[in-house]
Amino acid sequence: MELTATDYRRPVLDPTTVFDRSGPLEDPLTDEVLQVVEAQLGHKLPTAYVDLARRHNGGSFARDAHPAPSPTSWAEEHIGVDILAAIGHTAPFSLCGExxxxxxxxEWGYPDIGIYIADCPSAGHDMIALDYRSPGSPTVVHVDQERDYQITALAPDFETFVTGLVYESTYEFDK
Structure with a gap:
């Protein structure tokens, strides 16, 4: 689906500012793959995530941190973020991949609260998830394995989470 200047939906995320230059993890998302992935996961994915994957399907974030409302095992005031999972099943780090x-x-015992969408630099010791426990659109949360799988709300939706990403260099490293 090609988005044009006449597309009057909510603004979409710009992949040139969301991702670094390392390239997508999978081909652009198609309706067929989306249908299979959502059926396998048992949840409808946020529109902003789907729109982004139609243009750049997963990859390394350009901005590598997000403010956190409370201390985490990573830092006192933020979390590190690394890679957004592709919407698909062929890349190892896609939503339905290996x-x-x-x-x-x-395998890691993370709570079954929704869909784990992003990895953090801790190599699996904390993750970013879409939290579907409440009705309506999923919120974005940080799940900290090092703190007994503590769940911390980060953003009310996917788009707000991504637009809230910052460069970790803006923080004085406090680990």
Whole structure:
């Protein structure tokens, strides 16, 4: 789906500012793949995530931190973020891939609260998830394995989470 200047939906995220230059993890998302992934995950994905994946499907974030309302195992006032999972099943770090959302629940014991969408620099010791426990659109949360899987709300929705990303260099490293 090509977005044009006449597309009057909510503003979409710009992949040239969201991702670094390392390239996407999978081909652009198609309707067919989206349908299969959502059926396998049992949840409808946020529109902003889907729109982004139609243009750049997963990859390393350009901005590598997000403010946190309370201390985490990573830092006192923020979390580190690394890679956004592709919406698909062929790349290892895609939502339904070998290291996808189900892997984190089954192999690492992460709570089954929704969909794990982003990895952090801790190599699996904390993750970013879409939290579907409440009705309506999923919130974005940080799940900290090092703190007994503590769940911390980061943003009310996917788009707000991504637009809230900052460069970790803006923080004095406090770990």
């Amino acid at each position: 290291l996808g959302s189900a892997f984190w629940v089954a």
